[in-house]
Amino acid sequence: xxxxxxxxxxxxxxxxxxxxxxxxxxxxxxxxxxxxxxxxxxxxxxxxxxxxxxxxxxxxxxxxxxxxxxxxxxxxxxxxxxxxxxxxxxxxxxxxxxxxxxxxxxxxxxxxxxxxxxxxxxxxxxxxxxxxxxxxxxxx
Amino acid sequence: xxxxxxxxxxxxxxxxxxxxxxxxxxxxxxxxxxxxxxxxxxxxxxxxxxxxxxxxxxxxxxxxxxxxxxxxxxxxxxxxxxxxxxxxxxxxxxxxxxxxxxxxxxxxxxxxxxxxxxxxxxxxxxxxxxxxxxxxxxxxxxxxxxxxxxxxxxxxxxxxxxxxxxxxxxxxxxxxxxxxxxxxxxxxxxxxxxxxxxxxxxxxxxxxxxxxxxxxxxxxxxxxx
Numbered sequence: 001x002x003x004x005x006x007x008x009x010x011x012x013x014x015x016x017x018x019x020x021x022x023x024x025x026x027x028x029x030x031x032x033x034x035x036x037x038x039x040x041x042x043x044x045x046x047x048x049x050x051x052x053x054x055x056x057x058x059x060x061x062x063x064x065x066x067x068x069x070x071x072x073x074x075x076x077x078x079x080x081x082x083x084x085x086x087x088x089x090x091x092x093x094x095x096x097x098x099x100x101x102x103x104x105x106x107x108x109x110x111x112x113x114x115x116x117x118x119x120x121x122x123x124x125x126x127x128x129x130x131x132x133x134x135x136x137x138x139x140x
Numbered sequence: 141x142x143x144x145x146x147x148x149x150x151x152x153x154x155x156x157x158x159x160x161x162x163x164x165x166x167x168x169x170x171x172x173x174x175x176x177x178x179x180x181x182x183x184x185x186x187x188x189x190x191x192x193x194x195x196x197x198x199x200x201x202x203x204x205x206x207x208x209x210x211x212x213x214x215x216x217x218x219x220x221x222x223x224x225x226x227x228x229x230x231x232x233x234x235x236x237x238x239x240x241x242x243x244x245x246x247x248x249x250x251x252x253x254x255x256x257x258x259x260x261x262x263x264x265x266x267x268x269x270x271x272x273x274x275x276x277x278x279x280x281x282x283x284x285x286x287x288x289x290x291x292x293x294x295x296x297x298x299x300x301x302x303x304x305x306x307x308x309x310x311x312x313x314x315x316x317x318x319x320x321x322x323x324x325x326x327x328x329x330x331x332x333x334x335x336x337x338x339x340x341x342x343x344x345x346x347x348x349x350x351x352x353x354x355x356x357x358x359x360x361x362x363x364x365x
Binding site: 006009010013014016017020021024029030034041042044046072075 | 154211
């Protein structure tokens with residue numbers, strides 16, 4: 001169980017970096033995203049790049065930071081025997097996974113452009129979700 | 141457990157290094173390519189840009205643009221038609237387009253596109269060429285030299301391509317384009333599109349609603365005086 005939480009903490013840390021990169025671009029600190037195509041800028045310039053006036057990437061930063069904190073705390077010896085950190089990791093990453101599915105569908109069907117950094121984030125949250133599910137205690 | 145923290149430390153250090161590198165490198169990458177070897181004449185510096193709208197318009201907008209930039213293309217095709225209809229054609233706003241081609245490492249064909257517009261401007265077709273470049277922006281996603289695409293677009297908007305070809309080959313507007321980019325640098329532009337409304341840089345995302353709101357408030361303030 002500890003291994004699952006450690007893996008989630010590492011993945012979430014990478015997710016924080018990716019989301020922070022996109023967020024820094026959204027608030028103008030970074031000028032042009034290294035994307036390999038114009039897709040990132042098209043996606044980031046679309047109206048879907050903001051939710052309630054806040055860049056979507058910022059929600060990603062907060063989400064990954066939460067998963068990181070929970071994963072790290074859950075990997076501590078005192079919490080390793082407890083099941084609730086993994087359950088919460090599964091629930092929260094599940095919400096993130098569904099939100100990411102929605103964003104990816106927007107890229108595919110509405111914006112018609114692919115942002116590779118967003119896809120990287122999608123891969124990370126999927127990996128976290130799968131890891132959390134695999135770490136859930138099984139009834140014997 | 142120790143190995144876990146070592147791994148966390150390595151990932152964290154790599155992430156921080158990447159983010160610091162990005163914040164330091166990217167604005168440079170988004171800045172116009174500065175070429176000190178391009179001679180700039182007083183005439184180049186005096187060029188005001190491509191103007192649309194009445195000189196008597198109470199609100200003057202300057203847009204620093206890179207024709208290869210996808211956000212500029214989105215702004216030009218989604219937001220600008222509304223601005224043109226509701227603000228420029230009604231005499232409220234005068235729009236001035238300034239070249240700000242990003243460095244070739246960021247946008248390889250920006251200078252070529254700026255030259256294509258400059259050469260079309262000789263024939264009074266600057267804005268037609270700008271519209272054509274943005275309306276058919278697929279060229280920006282191609283790796284190959286888009287000169288022939290630009291020629292086709294120039295022809296489609298009524299440019300005499302024999303004259304346009306000669307102009308493009310001569311690169312005679314390099315100084316004018318560089319002067320425009322230098323002016324952008326001096327004003328603090330570090331990405332495109334960047335708008336200045338009555339001399340004040342707009343830091344929010346450029347939209348027709350935003351331009352309309354600012355223009356309306358400026359016009360209302362002028363009337364009160």
